[in-house]
Amino acid sequence: MTITNHMPVTILTGFLGSGKTTLINHLLNHNHNEKIMIIENEFGPINIDGGLLKHDTNIDIIEMTNGCICCSVQGELITALHQLHQKRLAGEINFDRLIIETTGLADPAPILQTFFIDDVIRETIQLDAVITTVDCEHISTHLKNHRVAASQIGFADRIILTKTDRVKTADKLSVIARINAINNKAMIIEANHGQIAKTQWLDLHTFDLNDELTISKGFFTVDMSKQLVTKFTPFTSKLHSYQSYDDNIFSYLFEATELDLKKIGSFIEKLIEQYGNDMLRYKGVLAIKNQSQKLIIQGVHKVVGFDYGSAWDNITPKESKFVVISRKLPFEELKQQFLATIAD
Numbered sequence: 001m002t003i004t005n006h007m008p009v010t011i012l013t014g015f016l017g018s019g020k021t022t023l024i025n026h027l028l029n030h031n032h033n034e035k036i037m038i039i040e041n042e043f044g045p046i047n048i049d050g051g052l053l054k055h056d057t058n059i060d061i062i063e064m065t066n067g068c069i070c071c072s073v074q075g076e077l078i079t080a081l082h083q084l085h086q087k088r089l090a091g092e093i094n095f096d097r098l099i100i101e102t103t104g105l106a107d108p109a110p111i112l113q114t115f116f117i118d119d120v121i122r123e124t125i126q127l128d129a130v131i132t133t134v135d136c137e138h139i140s141t142h143l144k145n146h147r148v149a150a151s152q153i154g155f156a157d158r159i160i161l162t163k164t165d166r167v168k169t170a171d172k173l174s175v176i177a178r179i180n181a182i183n184n185k186a187m188i189i190e191a192n193h194g195q196i197a198k199t200q201w202l203d204l205h206t207f208d209l210n211d212e213l214t215i216s217k218g219f220f221t222v223d224m225s226k227q228l229v230t231k232f233t234p235f236t237s238k239l240h241s242y243q244s245y246d247d248n249i250f251s252y253l254f255e256a257t258e259l260d261l262k263k264i265g266s267f268i269e270k271l272i273e274q275y276g277n278d279m280l281r282y283k284g285v286l287a288i289k290n291q292s293q294k295l296i297i298q299g300v301h302k303v304v305g306f307d308y309g310s311a312w313d314n315i316t317p318k319e320s321k322f323v324v325i326s327r328k329l330p331f332e333e334l335k336q337q338f339l340a341t342i343a344d
């Protein structure tokens with residue numbers, strides 16, 4: 001990788017003790033050809049994880065201990081990223097990717113927004129994905145007591161389910177169903193003690209304004225007693241007695257045929273203005289009348305990006321899909337407004 005390339009950045013979040021450090025350690029133990037920079041943010045004055053992470057020559061760790069990235073040290077994160085960029089440009093340091101491990105108590109929103117709002121960062125860094133570790137054994141308690149736990153799941157592009165060795169299959173399935181109810185866009189991957197191939201959580205390119213809009217239809221497991229595989233066997237949970245919980249974050253899917261550009265533009269503008277604070281992540285691939293290319297939209301709260309993607313082919317029907325992971329929205333009302341943007 002050359003310095004002119006955008007630096008890939010992965011945000012690793014997940015509640016306290018959910019296995020973030022274990023996952024990174026597994027990566028470092030099995031990574032021999034990449035130099036990785038890690039920004040660690042620990043809540044409180046002492047960075048425990050910095051000591052737990054296995055140092056070797058392929059890793060540099062920046063510790064941020066002035067509080068939690070999500071609030072008081074957002075500025076510190078920006079400064080750290082600028083400095084890294086400068087040092088890299090000057091040839092003082094070299095690394096191939098950056099991982100930001102957030103404190104288990106952090107809401108990832110402000111961290112994510114940093115990558116959209118700061119010009120230098122936007123131009124030099126390629127935000128790759130938000131990865132959330134979920135502790136299968138304790139997530140129910142976390143969700144009950146800490147609002148941020150649901151938020152971390154809601155923001156995820158990919159969820160890594162940990163400690164499944166400590167629960168019964170039925171309990172694991174109900175955790176999966178609960179995660180899916182919060183975020184049906186993120187694929188769920190099971191990892192025993194962080195043992196997961198790096199291809200499963202790095203270089204996912206989820207923030208590229210590309211045409212891929214995946215909605216998880218089940219979940220996927222990696223069985224580490226077998227070889228690392230890149231293809232998974234899809235597993236669909238058949239839960240007949242799924243209990244409903246009030247996690248207050250939901251996945252909404254808006255679907256329609258070809259849309260009128262002006263109308264959909266003002267729908268989205270109004271939606272963000274009114275509900276942006278509640279909308280954690282959203283992504284859409286929209287079919288616009290008289291436009292041969294797909295219109296791609298994606299955003300985090302009130303920060304939104306639009307771009308034209310690839311052209312529609314003659315086989316795929318021109319359909320618009322817009323997924324929103326959000327705190328509760330008046331979905332029926334919004335759906336009618338969305339449908340009203342269909343082109344005449």
Ligand SMILES: Nc1nc2c(ncn2[C@@H]2O[C@H](COP(=O)(O)OP(=O)(O)OP(=O)(O)O)[C@@H](O)[C@H]2O)c(=O)[nH]1
Nearest residue numbers: 015016017018019020021022104162163191192193
């Ligand atoms: N049984 C079991 N234990 C695990 C697994 N993954 C992690 N652990 C253990 O869970 C504990 C917490 O893991 P960490 O990796 O430190 O979690 P963390 O998310 O970095 O924790 P904080 O930095 O405190 O938020 C450690 O004792 C790990 O060994 C797993 O899949 N199964």
